[in-house]
Amino acid sequence: MLGNFTYCNPTRLYFGKDAMQGLEKELPKYGKNVLLVYGGGSIKKNGIYAQVKAALEKYGKNVFEDAGVMPNPTVEKLYEGVERARAAKADLILAVGGGSVCDYAKAVSVSVHCDEDPWEKYYIRFEEPTCEIVPVACVLTMVGTGSEMNGGSVITNHAQKLKIGHVFGTEVYPKFSVLNPEFTFTLPKYQMVAGFYDIMSHILEQYFSGTDDNTSDYIMEGLLRSLIHSASVAVEDPKNYEARSNIMWTATWALNTLVAMGKDTDWEVHMLGQAVGAHTDATHGMTLAAVSMAYYRYIMPYGLAKFRRYAVSVWGVDPAGKTDEAVAAEGLERMEAWMRSLGLVMNLTDLGVKEDMIDGLVKSTLVMEGGYKVLTPEEIAQIFRASL
Amino acid sequence: MLGNFTYCNPTRLYFGKDAMQGLEKELPKYGKNVLLVYGGGSIKKNGIYAQVKAALEKYGKNVFEDAGVMPNPTVEKLYEGVERARAAKADLILAVGGGSVCDYAKAVSVSVHCDEDPWEKYYIRFEEPTCEIVPVACVLTMVGTGSEMNGGSVITNHAQKLKIGHVFGTEVYPKFSVLNPEFTFTLPKYQMVAGFYDIMSHILEQYFSGTDDNTSDYIMEGLLRSLIHSASVAVEDPKNYEARSNIMWTATWALNTLVAMGKDTDWEVHMLGQAVGAHTDATHGMTLAAVSMAYYRYIMPYGLAKFRRYAVSVWGVDPAGKTDEAVAAEGLERMEAWMRSLGLVMNLTDLGVKEDMIDGLVKSTLVMEGGYKVLTPEEIAQIFRASL
Numbered sequence: 001m002l003g004n005f006t007y008c009n010p011t012r013l014y015f016g017k018d019a020m021q022g023l024e025k026e027l028p029k030y031g032k033n034v035l036l037v038y039g040g041g042s043i044k045k046n047g048i049y050a051q052v053k054a055a056l057e058k059y060g061k062n063v064f065e066d067a068g069v070m071p072n073p074t075v076e077k078l079y080e081g082v083e084r085a086r087a088a089k090a091d092l093i094l095a096v097g098g099g100s101v102c103d104y105a106k107a108v109s110v111s112v113h114c115d116e117d118p119w120e121k122y123y124i125r126f127e128e129p130t131c132e133i134v135p136v137a138c139v140l141t142m143v144g145t146g147s148e149m150n151g152g153s154v155i156t157n158h159a160q161k162l163k164i165g166h167v168f169g170t171e172v173y174p175k176f177s178v179l180n181p182e183f184t185f186t187l188p189k190y191q192m193v194a195g196f197y198d199i200m201s202h203i204l205e206q207y208f209s210g211t212d213d214n215t216s217d218y219i220m221e222g223l224l225r226s227l228i229h230s231a232s233v234a235v236e237d238p239k240n241y242e243a244r245s246n247i248m249w250t251a252t253w254a255l256n257t258l259v260a261m262g263k264d265t266d267w268e269v270h271m272l273g274q275a276v277g278a279h280t281d282a283t284h285g286m287t288l289a290a291v292s293m294a295y296y297r298y299i300m301p302y303g304l305a306k307f308r309r310y311a312v313s314v315w316g317v318d319p320a321g322k323t324d325e326a327v328a329a330e331g332l333e334r335m336e337a338w339m340r341s342l343g344l345v346m347n348l349t350d351l352g353v354k355e356d357m358i359d360g361l362v363k364s365t366l367v368m369e370g371g372y373k374v375l376t377p378e379e380i381a382q383i384f385r386a387s388l
Numbered sequence: 389m390l391g392n393f394t395y396c397n398p399t400r401l402y403f404g405k406d407a408m409q410g411l412e413k414e415l416p417k418y419g420k421n422v423l424l425v426y427g428g429g430s431i432k433k434n435g436i437y438a439q440v441k442a443a444l445e446k447y448g449k450n451v452f453e454d455a456g457v458m459p460n461p462t463v464e465k466l467y468e469g470v471e472r473a474r475a476a477k478a479d480l481i482l483a484v485g486g487g488s489v490c491d492y493a494k495a496v497s498v499s500v501h502c503d504e505d506p507w508e509k510y511y512i513r514f515e516e517p518t519c520e521i522v523p524v525a526c527v528l529t530m531v532g533t534g535s536e537m538n539g540g541s542v543i544t545n546h547a548q549k550l551k552i553g554h555v556f557g558t559e560v561y562p563k564f565s566v567l568n569p570e571f572t573f574t575l576p577k578y579q580m581v582a583g584f585y586d587i588m589s590h591i592l593e594q595y596f597s598g599t600d601d602n603t604s605d606y607i608m609e610g611l612l613r614s615l616i617h618s619a620s621v622a623v624e625d626p627k628n629y630e631a632r633s634n635i636m637w638t639a640t641w642a643l644n645t646l647v648a649m650g651k652d653t654d655w656e657v658h659m660l661g662q663a664v665g666a667h668t669d670a671t672h673g674m675t676l677a678a679v680s681m682a683y684y685r686y687i688m689p690y691g692l693a694k695f696r697r698y699a700v701s702v703w704g705v706d707p708a709g710k711t712d713e714a715v716a717a718e719g720l721e722r723m724e725a726w727m728r729s730l731g732l733v734m735n736l737t738d739l740g741v742k743e744d745m746i747d748g749l750v751k752s753t754l755v756m757e758g759g760y761k762v763l764t765p766e767e768i769a770q771i772f773r774a775s776l
Contacts, residue, residue, distance in 0.1 A: 004404030004405060008400035010397075014394055015392065213618070213631075219614075220610070221610050221613075223610075225606050242390060249603045249650070253607075262633070
């Protein structure tokens, strides 16, 4: 905890099988007009939509729908949502879905009463809201981004080839979120395990940075050990409530700002993975999985003490009689074996990347400065090549 | 995470060497009249009082003082504070001190605009506030209770021989708290290490309960490992900022409700220790230390799997070739050795307890039901006797 920092997270979470009761508790606090935001309609198949609608009707809300939010919400969709929210005179924006739906709801909430162009204001000029903010709430159906308890909001502008995230202040955080682990049961296995690795990567990218002794690192070791155990259970038994509930809770705390307090962070794996995502249609978590082992093996010598600690504290490697390098390498071997056991995609070739795309990938990769090695373009190319 | 729960913690924390800048950021948000609450005056010796006063004057506040809050704030002091807050027409109650000062400030805040007797309403009938609540803020000078980020408020009624805690809702939590680890540097060693063990006990009493697989337990293992390491550093070098800052942060998260989410908790060690406190003048953390080893060794067979896990995950015991009992016992041995290395009081005799006081102690001990063994009066007597 060497740095100065401010921590505040006012989102109220209703967690568990009965979490929808939280929605009923909260609805009376808000006005009549509710903009109900969701994605492709899977919530109509699994019954979540019906439950939400019933609660809204019970409390006499006027429901205005805004469906079709895509996995990477676009600026065009944002403009449409703002118009819908204005027409509805929305008192509350209720996001039912995963991180994309929740991110999008926040973008709408800060734009409804704003005369300026929201893309220019928030995603190009990174300004803070200066207008009234419509409260956002969330019913979570997919875990990973932590958007249910943070200010993150990523919007994509295809015309400008830009995907930009604004991290808003606490006034834009969801006022409340409903976290029922059972709502995540119906996700297909490929998406499920990709999400597990996305969570893992969120933690690792905050962990592998800094050389100080920091309570945040110890908390992350706990979250990692819980995630590793529960993911191994859930991949065999996706409806195991204990495992899925632990994973849902871990996902929230992996990215609601707590574990970054007072420490440096890296985020280079997300930059590598997002470059892959920009050049392919690959699932986000799989792009991270495909580049991780090559990245971590490459930077290990620059952060050896932390990689040794990771091996011992997270993977239970016995260090007796071994060099630090051997201990650290054994930790990464165990990590790789675990990733393979989940069925993650372990190379870029399986995601459709070919050797001749590497120059383009390198150009699309942002270089972060918080990790153990600030990568050169040559090093980035080398990591992509080793990931093929 | 098997249970249903609601989590919300809106307190804003300003942490680090520059944390007092947070006070300056916050003061303009509140009205002119500030009730400045503190204890015995040590803040006048170490310069914290002067810093706080300067900030209050800079923002043109009318400062009304309420000094002399004692380690166990009394109901008589509460009545006095309510009168002072009313006379001041307080817009903000600023607590400068440790947990007692902060607990007391919350009790005043819910009583200023309340016509009923606050002791009867909040501590006997456990009602919730129905009147306007005066906002509370905190500048922390001593770590341990987590009162800087929770709703806890313990008040003592000597006439009725009762010391009762009310856990208020989020509307009573401090609006903001200033956490500067340097403000804890001047605490005498005896109080410092007693505080370290109080934090340890807060975590252990939430950890040693339940048989489910729960993310909260993994987070606690992380907090425990951080605390054990940092306490060992700080006892040799009390001005080690890294260690003291990690301890301050760990203390807050040990008792701000997070690690209890979705799980059972015990709290029997606090019941045993508080009984000792009621019959002696002993320092709270030392009463916990003096009874802990006897308690944990007694209940170990009833929660063997968790004690084995504690030994391996927290104390690094190598389980190879050992029985579960042997592994668990080795963990407790390492814990005891660490406690002795800190200079904690390890028996009740050193706190002034004699054999003939044990019947009285047993009568004063509340029996909790969340731990691995619900104790009978005979078992409680046995644990006290083993602690002599």
